[in-house]
Amino acid sequence: MSNKLLGVIDATTYHEDLEELILHRSLAAVPFGGRYRLIDFILSNMVNSGIKSVAIFPKFQYRSLMDHLGSGKNWDLNRKRDGLFFFPSPIIDGSSKGIGSFNHFAANIDFFHRSTQEYALISNCFTVFNMNFKPVLKWHVNSGCDITEIRNNSKSLQMYLVKTSLLMDLIENRDMTGYTCMRDVVTDINHAYKLCHYEYSGYAKQIDSIQAYYETSMNLLKPDVWKQLFLKDQPIYTKVKDEPPTRYLKGAFVRNSMIANGCLIEGNVENSLISRAVKIGKGSTVKNCIIMQKSQIGENCVLESVILDKDVKIEPGTIMIGSVESPYVIRKGTIQGALMKS
Template identity: 55%
Template sequence: MKKSMLGIIDVTMYPEELGQLSAHRSPAAIPFAGRYRLIDFIISNMVNSGIQSVAIFPSSSPSRSLMDHLGSGKDWDLNRKRDGLFFFPALSKDGQLSRLDEHRDYFERSQQKYVLVSNCTTVANMDFTPALDRFINQECDLLEITHKGKSAEMYITSLPLLMEIIDNRHKTGYKTIKDASEDEKSPYTRCKYEYDGLLKCIKTINDYYQTSMNLLEKEKWSQLFNEFQPIFTKVKDEPPTKYIDGSHVTNSMIANGCNIEGEVNHSIIFRAVYIGKESTIQNSIVMQKSKIGHNCVLEHVILDKDVVIGDGVVLRGTAEEPLVVKKGSVVENVVASS
């Protein structure tokens, strides 16, 4: 039964509140938890639930970082002769349903009976099988997955009914699956499935920061990452991180390929980051290939990829408003705070 479900990931619908993190990339490609991208979670959840055909609907010009990260889908076991990973750039600006309609031949050729429609920025480790069981047993037309009573922006329906919703969109006025699910006067029978595990829809920079910091708690980390339902990502071959004499690291996530000479506390450090002598990184996120000079202080800061911080720079944000430094920035001889 699990193999009878089709996966759809809508990458065109995302909030603007992600600011600098999505200024030069699709939100689906935002780096997360040291070595992943946000889209890794929904794709891995689908694959772990037995879904073998995943269709991604990016904007008309898919971001290079997203295409490079996903490639053929090999790292998710989706490089298949039959089914697998598909990209369907969306041209229509008239809503999600119109964008799906542009590629209706894909749906008409599909052999799956059911379909899961999801956003691209929900962080969770979830088996969709119980939700599909609920949908089938309750004999509803459209199931909404919720978390703590709020929508997780994931929906299950039958493939024929999805096509009906698409075809009737001009009569109903629906532009998205969400519209059909939330309309109290909807002609479709609706039901819900409440997921009680760790789940967070990343919609703002604060969502991103707080969700990342929460993973430094062992209990929350183990809810998201486990050997039975692994989260897959593009494999990167990096040497082990070097901890130079005088360095000190506590309660942090450090990816491969780093050189640590300073102090890191309660922070997430991505691949190939350099941290200079006498520098202190606290409550911060440093993305891949960034370089931090000597005698620096970073507190409640998010450094995007390839940022260079000169010697003696002090950057401070707050837990409520972390300071974001955009990708590729060079920061020298300043003291900044948010």
């Protein structure tokens, strides 16, 4: 398996409905679950499936993504042979609207020519799931498929398995065929390939809007969902940070929440996800919220159905109330005062 499958992650997607969270970062680098980034799921799935060569193709605001991935050490991809490859897009236009831009791949065609893997798995970067791709590859080969599209509940997950040689043909002949990406191929009723659909029955959610991000995050607090995503034999890896345990001071109260390391909790936290190094002041109530890294909530605040991006400061006495259907999003690095009540 290790020398058969090449991992290709498209990190160029920009969902306008997620604009509040991706103004300063790639969608792949959006924080999730207190200590992860969205790309951690597909990247960990590939590594757990024995894939030892992964190429990442970003386009927008990818500095934080590069910082998160580094050399690939945390995913065991810092190798002398194969490993983790990073290919920023030289193309500014939006000629491709699907996963796997052939123009982007063409600008790095030497990578595919040098690859020794017989098959390639092309995937998006924004699906939260835990899947082993070994059975898919076996099924693909035994079925004699040219292209296998992975689905969940009959809906495309925008993941495609093809022979690397076929992928290179599609890239090199894109001007003649008119195909700009894998979606163009599989949706063309006149294509000449044997297209198969592999149904994945596990938990899988695509993050393409604030509502999807909020709902999927809140689902982590459900034990049945947690057990499907975080498996002992198929762990989700992420960048390791050495931080002290969280401190719960007198008067703190926490119920049904995920609290990462390095936090200081003095207030009440209920049904919420709290990232690393967050401070919640005395007398404050945080309910149904997502609080990202290093945010600070002052004393006597009330936050409900709110998403705080990284490094947000909430001044004492502030009240912010969103809703499950429309959570209140505060942009990275901003300050919210008591006069900003909602």
